[in-house]
Amino acid sequence: MSAPVYGILAEFDSPHEVISAAKRAYAEGYRKLDAYSPFPVHGLSEAIGFHKDNVSLAVLIGGIIGGLSGYGLQYWVNIFAYPINIAGRPPNSWPAFIIITFELTVLFAGLTAAIGMLAMNGLPKPYNPLFNSDRFERASRDKFFLCIESEDPKYDASGTRAFMESLQPASVSEVPY
Amino acid sequence: MAQTVERVSLARENPIGPGHGLGSVTDKITDIILRRPIGLGWVLGLLTALGLLGALHLAIGYLLYRGTGIWGVNIPVGWGFAIVNFVWWIGIGHAGTLISAILCLLRQPWRNSINRFAEAMTIFAVMCAGLFPLLHTGRPWLAYWMFPLPNSMGVWPQFRSPLIWDVFAVSTYATISIVFWFVGLIPDLATLRDTAKNPVIRGLFGALAMGWTGSARHWKRYESAYLLLAGLSTPLVLSVHTVVSFDFAVGIVPGWHTTIFPPYFVAGAIYSGFAMVLVLAIPIRAAYGVSDFITEKHLDFAAKVMLATGLIVGYGYLMEFFTALYGGAQYDRFLVWNRLHGPYQLAYIGLLMTNIVIPQVLWIKKIRLQPIFLFLISCVVLVGMWLERFIIVVVSLSRDFVTSSWGSYVPTIWDWMTYAGTLGLFFTLMFLFVRVLPMINMAEMKTLVPEAEVHHA
Numbered sequence: 001m002s003a004p005v006y007g008i009l010a011e012f013d014s015p016h017e018v019i020s021a022a023k024r025a026y027a028e029g030y031r032k033l034d035a036y037s038p039f040p041v042h043g044l045s046e047a048i049g050f051h052k053d054n055v056s057l058a059v060l061i062g063g064i065i066g067g068l069s070g071y072g073l074q075y076w077v078n079i080f081a082y083p084i085n086i087a088g089r090p091p092n093s094w095p096a097f098i099i100i101t102f103e104l105t106v107l108f109a110g111l112t113a114a115i116g117m118l119a120m121n122g123l124p125k126p127y128n129p130l131f132n133s134d135r136f137e138r139a140s141r142d143k144f145f146l147c148i149e150s151e152d153p154k155y156d157a158s159g160t161r162a163f164m165e166s167l168q169p170a171s172v173s174e175v176p177y
Numbered sequence: 178m179a180q181t182v183e184r185v186s187l188a189r190e191n192p193i194g195p196g197h198g199l200g201s202v203t204d205k206i207t208d209i210i211l212r213r214p215i216g217l218g219w220v221l222g223l224l225t226a227l228g229l230l231g232a233l234h235l236a237i238g239y240l241l242y243r244g245t246g247i248w249g250v251n252i253p254v255g256w257g258f259a260i261v262n263f264v265w266w267i268g269i270g271h272a273g274t275l276i277s278a279i280l281c282l283l284r285q286p287w288r289n290s291i292n293r294f295a296e297a298m299t300i301f302a303v304m305c306a307g308l309f310p311l312l313h314t315g316r317p318w319l320a321y322w323m324f325p326l327p328n329s330m331g332v333w334p335q336f337r338s339p340l341i342w343d344v345f346a347v348s349t350y351a352t353i354s355i356v357f358w359f360v361g362l363i364p365d366l367a368t369l370r371d372t373a374k375n376p377v378i379r380g381l382f383g384a385l386a387m388g389w390t391g392s393a394r395h396w397k398r399y400e401s402a403y404l405l406l407a408g409l410s411t412p413l414v415l416s417v418h419t420v421v422s423f424d425f426a427v428g429i430v431p432g433w434h435t436t437i438f439p440p441y442f443v444a445g446a447i448y449s450g451f452a453m454v455l456v457l458a459i460p461i462r463a464a465y466g467v468s469d470f471i472t473e474k475h476l477d478f479a480a481k482v483m484l485a486t487g488l489i490v491g492y493g494y495l496m497e498f499f500t501a502l503y504g505g506a507q508y509d510r511f512l513v514w515n516r517l518h519g520p521y522q523l524a525y526i527g528l529l530m531t532n533i534v535i536p537q538v539l540w541i542k543k544i545r546l547q548p549i550f551l552f553l554i555s556c557v558v559l560v561g562m563w564l565e566r567f568i569i570v571v572v573s574l575s576r577d578f579v580t581s582s583w584g585s586y587v588p589t590i591w592d593w594m595t596y597a598g599t600l601g602l603f604f605t606l607m608f609l610f611v612r613v614l615p616m617i618n619m620a621e622m623k624t625l626v627p628e629a630e631v632h633h634a
Contacts, residue, residue: 016631114356117401
């Protein structure tokens with residue numbers, strides 16, 4: 001009976017049901033919980049207490065580094081590594097360097113957006129206990145899930161299950177590790 | 178009352194056929210990949226494309242063996258088909274980014290059903306485009322010389338040259354387009370992982386989906402990243418064709434050295450790109466029964482974008498005339514005369530017909546709603562935009578300032594084979610794409626079905 005459990009998973013049929021269930025679970029004091037949906041549901045991440053992501057900050061930093069390295073590369077090449085007189089232009093002919101500076105800003109910022117998003121999400125993650133649930137396949141199709149994890153300090157097997165059932169979900173199940 | 182009005186306007190705006198739910202959207206799109214048997218039309222199409230791809234291999238093989246002398250390029254026309262086709266292909270790619278990035282920022286939900294294959298079109302078109310300058314260098318195995326890599330010669334690229342700007346612009350564009358496309362694919366790959374029954378296919382999609390679960394935290398970061406990528410791609414796409422136009426505009430050749438080139442090139446790119454979107458979308462919606470997702474409204478909107486950008490291109494042509502006459506430079510005036518009466522007169526008249534005159538029928542709503550007509554007009558526009566680049570490259574180069582240095586340009590069979598071959602590469606990739614990856618973004622389509630609406634009580 002006491003096999004390790006990842007959490008208790010409740011299934012809902014519509015986005016507003018899962019939002020109100022998530023709000024109630026958060027109000028109840030649960031913090032180690034997550035909600036799953038086949039498409040981005042606005043207000044769902046706020047309902048589980050996740051308000052601000054740091055992707056835009058990472059992208060800003062990535063963009064600044066990209067811009068500086070783009071200009072820096074051209075400056076270093078034209079001043080130090082390979083100074084060459086092209087039609088009498090000054091070595092640091094900044095207007096001609098803007099385009100590559102811009103392109104590298106976009107390149108670094110864009111790669112940071114994609115890689116940063118994946119890294120902060122902890123992906124790639126080949127094994128996830130949630131995939132042990134046979135209901136969970138539908139989280140990428142047409143169902144909405146709320147999971148309270150066993151690591152939550154307020155978690156207790158029977159109490160949390162009873163609470164989940166009080167939210168009137170379509171189904172409730174335990175997710176084994 | 179206000180609520181009713183809102184609902185009515187939403188129904189009118191909603192770019193998805195009635196009766197669809199979250200499950201039916203998933204089924205319809207995953208069925209194309211997982212269950213639909215391979216059709217005869219698809220096989221014949223792929224074989225034709227593969228035949229052309231074979232021609233490309235042959236053309237490139239002989240080119241590597243003999244050198245660029247097998248092409249029609251020579252002094253004074255040193256650019257020829259290589260640059261004509263490069264600009265044509267890269268311009269086609271731009272509509273994909275416009276649809277996926279700019280229309281995303283403008284919150285146009287109708288883009289949701291066409292952005293995926295339009296982005297694929299971008300990537301494949303950029304691949305075709307990239308081949309041409311690479312082969313045109315004559316020694317493609319030394320193409321890495323264009324990148325700023327430390328080397329034993331101590332030589333570095335010349336950063337004041339538009340050609341180097343182009344290397345950076347196009348390679349950044351290709352990279353970001355692939356990243357944007359893949360980020361958009363992740364949730365759909367997870368859907369395919371969860372839908373597929375075959376363990377191998379399941380494993381493949383599972384590996385590509387990287388363990389995506391659809392967690393609310395993940396979605397929030399995902400949406401931030403997606404929006405930022407859209408915001409970054411928007412200036413990027415404008416910059417790419419601007420830089421392509423700088424390849425010309427920074428030179429002093431008559432017909433190239435004009436300030437109107439950047440906006441005029443960007444408009445032309447979107448014009449031909451939307452034509453290619455229609456050329457792909459019209460057969461796809463007929464063959465795969467996805468006209469609930471790619472509706473008449475989509476065709477109508479795409480046709481309107483084509484009409485608008487076509488008029489901008491027309492304005493560009495008018496301004497070229499005006500600048501030549503009003504500016505008073507004799508070489509510019511001669512260029513206008515030469516286009517109308519010179520050896521490439523037929524191409525120029527064809528250009529005016531295909532790019533400006535014929536597309537004006539798109540003003541008529543009945544024609545915009547007739548897929549067959551729309552398909553034919555899009556083909557005409559693609560020819561027109563190709564002729565435009567031909568005129569810009571060849572007419573200007575063949576007769577510039579000094580009469581004694583005039584020449585002419587006739588493409589050889591190898592030029593034509595390389596061009597047809599890239600069409601083969603493009604369509605081979607497109608045929609494979611529609612059967613192995615979801616050509617319509619399921620996660621975004623799901624936000625449009627009535628079940629997805631969140632009622633705020």
